[in-house]
Amino acid sequence: MTVEHTSRKAWLTVEFVALFFGLTGLYAVLLRGVGPLPFLLVITVGVVIYLRHTGFDRRSFWRADALLPALPGILALWAVAAVALIGAVAVLRPDSLFDLPRERPLIWVLVLVFYPLVSVYPQELLFRAFLFHRYAPVFGDGPRIIAASAVAFGFAHFTVGNWVSVLLSTAAGALFATRYRRTRSLLTVSVEHAMYGILVFTVGLGDFFYHGATAG
Template sequence: MTVDTGVGSRKTWLTVEFVVLFLGVAVLYAVFLRGVGPLPFLLVVAGGVVVYLRHTGFDRRDFWRPEALRAALPGMLAVWAIAAVGLGIAVAVLRPASLFDLPRERPLLWVLVLVFYPLVSVYPQELLFRAFLFHRYAPVFGDGTRMVAASAAAFGIAHLMFGSWLSVLLSTAAGFLFAERYRRTRSLLTVSVEHALYGCLVFTIGLGEFFYHGAAG
């Protein structure tokens, strides 16, 4: 039996690249740039990701697929409603002073977050952690549960920049949900809507300080 050394070398290289990009960069950012807003960096990276995907055989229908959103939306909203109740109770019990703190204390900022966060932050994140990651690292992780786990882990680790274990924990859990949604639908629009729902929820419910330096009072 012969071994395809070319395939093996590519998988090894991609594995190293994955660790460097999604663990190494996240740790370096958390150590040296904590407190620096990541949005400009994210937008530049997202632009590069779009160029890469458009020239490497990525199915461009996956950028949107609105029909997938229509089919998935009822289930998404049902799970989101359960999560909203659970998070609301948790914040009310464990952090009562923080419950709805952003809309109560800084309503203009809250409205701006609800409007601009889905547009300038969510979709670029999904381009990187779902479309790019699924497309480039398929030779390493396949397209099933290992890929979902890799995407969720990368997404959670990226939130080290906020300096809280809760940021990483909640983001990893959300990352599993978003990655599985993308695996099933191959629709960046669908997973971005779901991501935006949860993001706007945490900013509203009183957990914004764990995901955005300017959300706290």
């Protein structure tokens, strides 16, 4: 291992911590209650420009042919999670069960339509495509980069202001990172991410993930 390689690895490690933990921590302290979507979309533009000019396999921006083979496994795991979450909410928060579709059906429909487009895909660009591509020299392409992606994704939800979102997002981040590593398809992992996000908002856990909830 050359000195240059060692120096680059050290720099990327510092950069990773600063970007995914330092900036997120500052955001949580200084801008708590402010929705992150505008910031996420600006970051997305920068990420796309970076990936397009640094040897990233552009087929991974979509790679639709990977979705169908992965779909049975995605649906099976999602069904188990759906039953578990519905049961947990029914027992622990019965008044919240299906509260969004029951009480605000129009908002629920808007979530179904726009959440995958303006939130899910940008998150997958940042926490999967960019992180895997940029920080492979630090974490490799195995369990360590999956863990790094999962922890970074979970910590990003610290901005919501509760540990439920952090823990659930870390677990989900491990699932999404594993899926992306297997398929190298942002479409596939975005579909899976959207399914879980919509599930959370549908069954009555949306207040744990809605950033505006911390303002009150």
